[in-house]
Amino acid sequence: MSGSTYTTLAGTRRPGPPTAPGRPEYPLALVAATFTLAQLVLVRPGLGLGWDETVYVSQISAHAPAAFFSAPRARGISLLVAPVTSWSSSTALLRVYLAALSGLALFLALRSWRTLFPTRVLAVAGALFASLWVTLFYGPQAMPNYWVAVGALAAAGCFLRARADRAGRAPLWGLVASASLMAWMRPTDAVWATLPLLALCLLSRHWRLLAALLAGLASGAVEWVIEAYVSYGGLAQRLHDASAIEGGLGWHLAVTDQLRSLGGRALCRPCTGAMPNPLVDVWWLVLPVLAVAGLVVAVRARRTAPTLVPFACAATAAFPYLFMIGYAAPRFLLPAYALVAIPVADALVQLAVRPTGAWRRIAVTLLAVGLAGHLAIQLAVLERTVSRTNAQHRDWSRTAAELHRLGVRKPCLLTGQDAIPVAFYTGCASAATGGHNANTSRTVIDRTARRMPVADLTPVGGRPPAYAHDWPVHRHGTLEIRVAPSTERGPDS
Numbered sequence: 001m002s003g004s005t006y007t008t009l010a011g012t013r014r015p016g017p018p019t020a021p022g023r024p025e026y027p028l029a030l031v032a033a034t035f036t037l038a039q040l041v042l043v044r045p046g047l048g049l050g051w052d053e054t055v056y057v058s059q060i061s062a063h064a065p066a067a068f069f070s071a072p073r074a075r076g077i078s079l080l081v082a083p084v085t086s087w088s089s090s091t092a093l094l095r096v097y098l099a100a101l102s103g104l105a106l107f108l109a110l111r112s113w114r115t116l117f118p119t120r121v122l123a124v125a126g127a128l129f130a131s132l133w134v135t136l137f138y139g140p141q142a143m144p145n146y147w148v149a150v151g152a153l154a155a156a157g158c159f160l161r162a163r164a165d166r167a168g169r170a171p172l173w174g175l176v177a178s179a180s181l182m183a184w185m186r187p188t189d190a191v192w193a194t195l196p197l198l199a200l201c202l203l204s205r206h207w208r209l210l211a212a213l214l215a216g217l218a219s220g221a222v223e224w225v226i227e228a229y230v231s232y233g234g235l236a237q238r239l240h241d242a243s244a245i246e247g248g249l250g251w252h253l254a255v256t257d258q259l260r261s262l263g264g265r266a267l268c269r270p271c272t273g274a275m276p277n278p279l280v281d282v283w284w285l286v287l288p289v290l291a292v293a294g295l296v297v298a299v300r301a302r303r304t305a306p307t308l309v310p311f312a313c314a315a316t317a318a319f320p321y322l323f324m325i326g327y328a329a330p331r332f333l334l335p336a337y338a339l340v341a342i343p344v345a346d347a348l349v350q351l352a353v354r355p356t357g358a359w360r361r362i363a364v365t366l367l368a369v370g371l372a373g374h375l376a377i378q379l380a381v382l383e384r385t386v387s388r389t390n391a392q393h394r395d396w397s398r399t400a401a402e403l404h405r406l407g408v409r410k411p412c413l414l415t416g417q418d419a420i421p422v423a424f425y426t427g428c429a430s431a432a433t434g435g436h437n438a439n440t441s442r443t444v445i446d447r448t449a450r451r452m453p454v455a456d457l458t459p460v461g462g463r464p465p466a467y468a469h470d471w472p473v474h475r476h477g478t479l480e481i482r483v484a485p486s487t488e489r490g491p492d493s
Helices: 026-043 051-058 076-085 091-111 119-130 133-138 145-164 170-185 187-204 207-231 235-245 255-261 278-300 305-323 330-353 358-405 419-426 442-449 485-489
Strands: 005-007 013-015 413-416 454-459 473-476 479-483
Touching: 026 091, 026 119, 026 133, 026 358, 051 076, 051 419, 076 091, 076 145, 076 170, 091 119, 091 145, 119 133, 119 330, 133 145, 133 330, 133 358, 145 170, 145 187, 145 207, 145 305, 145 330, 170 187, 170 207, 187 207, 187 305, 187 330, 207 235, 255 278, 255 305, 255 330, 278 305, 278 330, 278 358, 305 330, 330 358, 358 419, 358 473, 358 479, 413 419, 413 442, 442 454
Parallel strands: 413 454
Antiparallel strands: 005 013, 454 479, 473 479
């Protein structure tokens, strides 16, 4: 008879509920495949690239020069998309590639837990995480947060399996790979998400497991550290610059900011304005309650570790984004959502199967109605978010078309408002003389304008930079496009 096992805090293994013989992983594959399909249908491959995406994609791109790469960023996502972006400028192809890859990654992350929980719990956990609007929205995007999430989920599962079976090699290598993936994408997030794992290794003196975890983190972060010394003045300076760009890390209560962002705001900075409809926020407030309920269920069943570990990792992964920065973005909490989905799913499954007779029918009905309502809300927020994002990206495309009409074609340079994304859409390089993305000077811009088209984008009524003050002005929507005179004369003048 096929069966699964649970791991206790002491590291012993107890028999768990039997899994379906023959096809125990099919439900997980179905969840992952549905997730991929839902991304392609609901987010759509034609969705243009966002601001941060243009930075990551431009690093290895056949379409535009590399944009300025600020201190907090890591190059993992640029390398992940390089098999497409290095030779193709098709956004649709990139979306399909990332949707398929994100579905495969979700399947592998859930599969790493297969001996720790019944398949039905893992399938529910995967479905809960995959059905969140923020997961569906960012799964096919060239952004690192989703990949930290699946890496964290896989790392916690591999850690528990390796801790229970000290002779096994596969979970150990899985831990190395998943920790490396996290650090490859966002080194600081990887450290926060693995703090409980590092603490358990030290407390239990499991040096082999500690070495594997540290090796994974180091292998993923090594490029970021080397780059810190090559381009940012050292590791301490890069961390300092990253903190400054993020508003100065310290004590900031960002819980209400996260609640405001749940209505579909990709970036809530500054996070002002009214809260979204209370129905949008209900799931977020219920989530920790269900996670605690799952922990209570696990303690009573004497299988605490498989539930406590992801719960603790979710808490440490979420901590800096809830209490250490002064703004919010829904994607920041994706690792916490992925990890907490395990205890939440366990609690929901127990609520559905424990009652008997009429009580079971009532419990199943209430859960079905609640989950259906939750899914409807998530899809409604997703639809609004995709629509609003598409409108912004179309504005950038129209601005790029106007720049082309004015003679600004690659090789070219853009400065000013939204210069980074508009430059990518135009095929230009971007530059700034101030702010977090400062990478040039007025002298360099003046010199560049003598040999290639240069333009500045300023909001109507705004104050243009000194170097562009006398350039001819062209009104375009809410923007004033100032084009360097040498550009307007044309290449043959």
